[in-house]
Amino acid sequence: MNGNLLRLLVTRHAAFVAASAVLLAGFQFLICAAVASVDVAGALSTLVQSVPPLFQSFVSSQLFGGFSKSGLLAFGWAHPIAQALGAALAITLGTQAVAGEAEAGTIEFTLSQPLSRRAYLGAHVTFALASLTALTLAGIAGTVIGQRTYGLEPFAAGRLLRFGVDYLLFQAAWFSLAFFLSTWGREAGRVALLAFLLAIVSYLIHVIGSMWEAWRPLVPWTLHAYFKPQEILVQGAGIARPAVVLLGVVAVSLAGAWLRFRGRDLP
């Protein structure tokens, strides 16, 4: 890792990371406000009666934790907006690291300096993991402050901690996959598009597989199967298996990225 490059990354991306963190924190705070202010659980429960039975159990148990207030707060983390904020940061940082710099042409000047490719990748990975940690902490702070502000029952510290690790690893896995793709690409737009498509496909397979028996065998092959806000925050589940799988994805993707990048012609 190179401190000088790390400093450059902070300068270049600080505003984007800060904006993502503030938005996620604000969104989680708003979820608390919504849950405390109106009878969201009752409204959703009524709404769910009108959907086909196939969807009813998925919506009530998987998404909203049986319509309890804590279940609705946990849903705030599975909500598409929260998912999109995390994925946008993770995938953008991964995409920009190599393909973005190659497309902009800046990687040629940078890597002709006394900077090894290992140090280059190390700085990008370190910065991305620090940014995703900041995003996770900001989001959790939004939930905690919202719960206190609106008098909602707080999540136990252990559950929050486990959930924070799960969320961080989930986003780190998306970063690593985007990073791996980035080491093969020269155009940031294409790499980002491919990474977002992967995220959307993963999400859809997870949702469909949760409702439809025929697709259930596919669910373990999606990253979304290992992001478990309801199970961890509401039911107090452990994270050993999700953590092992997500860490494995991170390790394999980063190893693949290194193998590709160390021998790649640049820019």
Added chain:
Amino acid sequence: MTVLEVSGLAKRYGRVRALRGVSFTVEPGEVFGYLGPNGAGKTTTLRVITGLVRADAGAVRLLGDGSRGAQARERVGYLPGEMHLYGAMTARSLLDHFARYRPHRPPVLRERLLAALDLRESELARKVKWLSHGTRQKVGLVIAMQHDPDLLLLDEPTTGLDPLVQHGFRNLVRELAARGRAVLFSSHVLSEVEAVCGRVGVLRSGELLAVESIETLRARLVRRLDVRFLGAAPAGLSTVPGVTRAEVAGGQATLWLKGDVNPLLAQLAQCPVEHLVFPEPQLEDVFLDLYRQSGTS
């Protein structure tokens, strides 16, 4: 110690053979011209030297280091041909950023370079994206040279510079060489290489056609001369030493000259000349002669 030793470099991009067994050396205190048209393989060679591109065959020894690792690059300065800088940073912060990559080689030449390249404080305070192409090129040159590198790799360095600044820049390169630094000067402009280099490698389609001194290269050149006389052209122009071909029509003569120009000038001085044009020698003129010599076309 040889500063740069390139031997047998070969590189393919798909079906395109970008480099075919390129070999040359650059010694301390030497400005080595790397001459070739666009697409000849000059940039690929420089990228192989800096480790950005992996050669399919051959070797590069940089300051005695075959690995070309980060340690060796600490003593190298490189100006890419297609230079892109971080647009959101000011020129000054960019110079500082690149200087920090070399904690053991402080930017001792920066102020001297800023003055020679006429880079003003007001320009350094602006974001790079708002600078003109020429000013960005100057910033790139300062980045490449500010740490007083032992080996300077320049890929088309005068692109976008105005003639006055080009002159100042060439003086800087000569100064560096005079202090024992080695320079690899890549260009497709023959006159530029002639003006600053001591030895030249001529590259075409990935193949190094010749490596020779600038004097030898000059002697090879077949240069064209257009003369309009104030009357009929004198007879016997084609027999003047050095003239390889002459086309005469009335008072107009076009002459092709190789080597020393003085015998022809002496001959012309005896006739009333109305107009004389001695165009800039072109790179193609060098290639034509080299092809004739090697028997290829």
